Amino acid sequence: MKKWLLALAAAAALALGIGINHGTSVHADETWTPVATLGVSLTPDQKSGTLSTLEKAANVTDVSQLTVNGSTLVKYLNPAGSSFTASSGVWSSALVQKTSSGGINVQIVDYNGVNNITTITADQYRNAAITAGVTNANIFITSAVKIDGSGALAGVYAAFAQNGQTLNSAQISAAQDEVNTLSGITQANKGQNGYSDKQLNNAVAGMKSQMASQSNNGSQTLSQNQIGNIVDSQLKQNNLTQIINNNQRTQIINLLVKIQDSGALKSNDFKAQANQLASSIQSSAKGLFGKLKNLDTPENRNFLQKIWDSIVNFFQTLGDWIQSLFS
Structure with a gap:
């Protein structure tokens, strides 16, 4: 009887182990090949330089490529009030590396030693990505010319869509x-x-x-x-x-x-x-x-309170003095 119970326990443990392994594979982290989103307006030399700059920053070599053009800007950015057209130029580019954890990380990378992203900061990109529904990704952004950086943001959304993760409009x-x-x-x-x-x-x-x-x-x-x-x-x-x-x-x-x-x-x-x-x-x-x-310390709060009390006392004394003139 004891041997039978031991055998049953072993079989149950084996089955449980198989179930755990199966569950792990089903819920495996969904990552994909890094995507370089390249602005359509880049010259051949700029495109090559942009791709090299982004790959070096991300420490990757095997990436898929996606071209961001005016239509991409119209699709993703115009609903918020932008006025891009299908013929709008795009220079800012991104490399999106999906990860299994770690949140959203953004690095704005210098192009030939110069930061050409003039308006959007790395933390603004990160906050926007979270709002858009992006999760767990390393994002590298650069531009061969001075530009605000909107094209790179549209490219991030397009990269997720290309990999079957279309974000809510x-x-x-x-x-x-x-x-x-x-x-x-x-x-x-x-x-x-x-x-x-x-x-x-x-x-x-x-x-x-x-x-x-x-x-x-x-x-x-x-x-x-x-x-x-x-x-x-x-x-x-x-x-x-x-x-x-x-x-x-x-x-x-x-x-x-x-x-x-x-x-x-x-x-x-x-x-x-x-x-x-x-x-x-x-x-x-x-x-x-x-x-x-x-x-924000008790000492500082007490100091500020003392200043405020002094101001209140001053005006209270001034008021009493003025009132005394008419009494």
Whole structure:
């Protein structure tokens, strides 16, 4: 009887092992051959140089190629308000390397020693990719000429579509709106003391994470007032309250409403990808975020409170004095 039970246990263990192996293969990480998305306007020399630059940065050699043209821009970017045509030129290019984990990582690569992406920052690309529904990818971006970088972003969406992972059009539209909004705010605050693009993008990543939590991953719709409170919370945490003006705050709220309406929050990966982005931004700029954290201390709050109390006391004393003149 004992031998029979041992044999049965061994058979069960073997069956369980087979089941686990089978499950692992079914849920294997979905990766694909890296895709280089090359702008249609590149000359033969620029195309060769762009491909070489991207492959070297990604440390790969065997890539598939995809041409991004005006029609690609029209398809992916015009729904958000861009005005590209089928004959629009495209120079900025990307290499998309799908990974099994690690979130969204973006590197803007110099072309012949020069960064030719003039408008969109690496963190803006990353935030936009998350909104569009991209998960776990290393993205390398470059351009042979000075350009804003929109073509590379459209190329990222096209690369996923080419590999059977077509992204939601409403989310892509929200992502493009996000790029326009964040790049506009960064340009408006360029050179202002106490502001950096990393602070803004870290704040927005935090806003996305909070929205996903409070909405129970999109199962509940947040009101504009609730979203406004989330915006204020993250702006405060990133020391941007006194820098982001009311108009820019409204732009961010409207953007987040559009992201919610796009259905992005309903993805199980959205919150995790946003959290990974925030952690990555903070890790890449420890000095900056360490200083911001140090600003929010009891000592500093007490110091500021003392200043405020002094101001209140001054005006109260002034008021009492004025009142005494008429008494």
